[in-house]
Amino acid sequence: MQANKLVITAALLGAGWFSGGSEASVNDTLKVCAAADEMPYSNQKEEGFENKLAQLIGKALNRKIEYVFWQDPRYYIRDFLDKGLCDITMGVDKDDPRVLTTKSYYRSGYVFVSREDADLDLENWDSEVLRKANRIAFVPGTPAEVMMRAIGRYNDMFNYSQELVGFKSRRNQYVKYEPSKLVSEVASGHAELAALWGPAAARYVNQSPTPLVMTLIPDNNVRADGQKVGHHYSTSIGVRKDDPALLAQLNRVIEDYSGEITDLLEEEGIPLVDEPENDE
Incomplete structure (x- = not known):
């Protein structure tokens, strides 16, 4: 099953799925675990900067963003992401052991x-x-x-x-x-x-x-x-451990849309620092 998913992903990469063109993704919707009221990151009115970043990700993948809102940050990975109620979560620490993590999209x-x-x-x-x-x-x-x-x-x-x-x-x-x-x-x-x-x-x-x-x-x-x-930290997108194909797609988006991502963060006024030289 996973092998088939990887084959499909490779085909999508070749077709230019990340450019926001007319090709539809395998799934039309990307479900995002998001805070119902944790500003300035996210809320149900989609006013947070992580909401804006999620919309950018959805546009890049040509997938509609659907939010699955949580109230308590202590258990949402276990009770929402791990159970398949959503596909990704924004704003996790790089190398968070609970999930697969993308390349950091800011530090x-x-x-x-x-x-x-x-x-x-x-x-x-x-x-x-x-x-x-x-x-x-x-x-x-x-x-x-x-x-x-x-x-x-x-x-x-x-x-x-x-x-x-x-x-x-x-x-x-x-x-x-x-x-x-x-x-x-x-x-x-x-x-x-x-x-x-x-x-x-x-x-x-x-x-x-x-x-x-x-x-x-x-x-x-x-x-x-x-x-x-430590006082400086890198932030990534979290994906379920059984979905490396989606992880690969997201890493490609982070690379190709790094300028747009930085623009959103700078508009928010977030102080940005360089990634460590040994970061991969």
Whole structure:
């Protein structure tokens, strides 16, 4: 069965399926696992930048995009993608072990968000302002938390961090920290700065009526024990492990439409960094 699929894919490649021409794909619809309400990535109104990227993928493959929306990010691969309810998922880490991953379609990093008029000296986690700030907005469970612990600021920010989600218990439930709220904390002056994933913050930084700046955090951070804490990550499309043919198609699209993909990301204001030299 898989051999037949690979033969069909090879024929499609030869026919120029990726050019958006009149040739129909084997399947007319590409089902995309997508968040129902995880902006700025995706929502049911298709307003997220990952929604736009999915539409570009669909156009390149000459397939109509159909979304299968999920509410909780913890289980959607197991309960949606693996069960065949959708074909792909946008925005997974490169080499995510749960799926086959395409070549990365962008690489970005964590940023410090601050008010432009504050003119803060923010170069890295060693910056003095981080030790003096009264409030630093961040999302628990991210590299920002690890570094907040490393510089001794996690405990004194604990209550503030809980305020940002209304003191919700984290036991057995998904607690969402809204990037828009964390950015607005900085814009309003309630927090001196935030440490956030650049793609999550960029839209709200750009839309803020109070001028804000994003400072890309270098990828050279270490914990107190000397272990590196990564801050730059590559993003890929996830495919079921039994569908290498679709993976090959998507890799071809990422290559051929790299300019259009970059344009969409830059329009969003996402800080982009180069892939490591050893990346394949």
